[in-house]
Amino acid sequence: SAVISQKPSRDICQRGTSLTIQCQVDSQVTMMFWYRQQPGQSLTLIATANQGSEATYESGFVIDKFPISRPNLTFSTLTVSNLSPEDSSIYLCSVVGRIGETQYFGPGTRLLVL
């Protein structure tokens, strides 16, 4: 299985600022995804990070709020912009080696917005 790291592991931010989360994988992967887990809730897919092109966003998520980059097959960033307390969540990246195979998750980034 892939080894996935996320930075930062947690952060406390002021409203109106932005936070960029990094996801690094120890091997090349086909797919990378970003999920949000709000307090006490399940995981919701934010977007699929596409290498070298714009991310594919799920309904309810927009690029201006959640810009995503994926410059290569092992790295992606998620920025949460113009933070509000409602953005306080755990943000997780996940990867798939090949389409249809097991999806592995990073340890998550815990964000608290004050």
Place this chain on the structure above:
Amino acid sequence: AQSVTQPDIHITVSEGASLELRCNYSYGATPYLFWYVQSPGQGLQLLLKYFSGDTLVQGIKGFEAEFKRSQSSFNLRKPSVHWSDAAEYFCAVGALNQAGTALIFGKGTTLSVSS
């Protein structure tokens, strides 16, 4: 639309007793099915998965799950629960979106283990 239902929000089981966590899915084709566990303050760990073949799959930590197509279910079982099994359990189905394979998660079941 694809969906996953975990009917039980919270379950308490005595240590050493058996466990069954329910999961029902709605999906138009043969699904990829997963169970993940999330311990407090931790990320998600894959317990087991079903892609095809034998409908009874074995996972880590003594867990197993059975895929029943006729019931659209993928229930998780363990014959004897340990206190360390207390965690949040998520069932997920693999769906094909326009860009690849992402997961749809159920709302999770919190397992408490009593001594």
